[in-house]
Amino acid sequence: MPDNQEQFKYLLKQNGLKVTTQRIAILEVLNSRPGEHLTAEEIYDFVRVKYPDIGLATVYRTIQMLSELNLIDKLSLDDGYVRYEISKNDTEETGHHHHHLICLDCGNIYTFQDDLLETLEMRIKETLGFEVVDHEVKLYGHCKKCRGD
Ligand SMILES: [Zn+2]
Ligand SMILES: [Zn+2]
Numbered sequence: 001m002p003d004n005q006e007q008f009k010y011l012l013k014q015n016g017l018k019v020t021t022q023r024i025a026i027l028e029v030l031n032s033r034p035g036e037h038l039t040a041e042e043i044y045d046f047v048r049v050k051y052p053d054i055g056l057a058t059v060y061r062t063i064q065m066l067s068e069l070n071l072i073d074k075l076s077l078d079d080g081y082v083r084y085e086i087s088k089n090d091t092e093e094t095g096h097h098h099h100h101l102i103c104l105d106c107g108n109i110y111t112f113q114d115d116l117l118e119t120l121e122m123r124i125k126e127t128l129g130f131e132v133v134d135h136e137v138k139l140y141g142h143c144k145k146c147r148g149d
């Protein structure tokens with residue numbers, strides 16, 4: 001994974017940001033835990049392992065900034081926490097987000113990659129002339145475990 005650092009440095013510069021240890025550290029934490037949907041406090045705990053001097057306020061501020069630049073995604077998964085994940089890094093070929101399945105019983109979040117929305121987006125463009133550039137999908141239900149299968 002040594003290439004990630006370079007990739008993040010490039011991303012930061014491309015967005016007109018100075019490359020700082022905190023910024024790289026936060027991107028690394030989120031990048032190494034895809035699908036975990038961390039809160040700011042959880043990110044802080046992970047970053048602190050490697051950079052014990054970092055403050056919570058700095059982490060909050062940095063997260064906010066990275067999220068405004070869409071380098072990380074802010075999520076609300078209806079459990080009362082604001083969570084974050086790395087932006088569009090799941091499948092590098094397609095740059096497609098994964099989507100979220102929220103279990104109404106245990107509150108666990110499951111992820112899935114595939115959807116048929118590309119077809120829908122194409123049809124919307126053809127019929128309405130509206131070009132979709134992004135979408136967010138949350139599906140609610142009962143997970144396998146809770147269903148007792
Ligand atoms: Zn996710
Ligand atoms: Zn469940």
Ligand SMILES: [Zn+2]
Pocket residue numbers: 096097099114115117135137
């Ligand atoms: Zn999708």
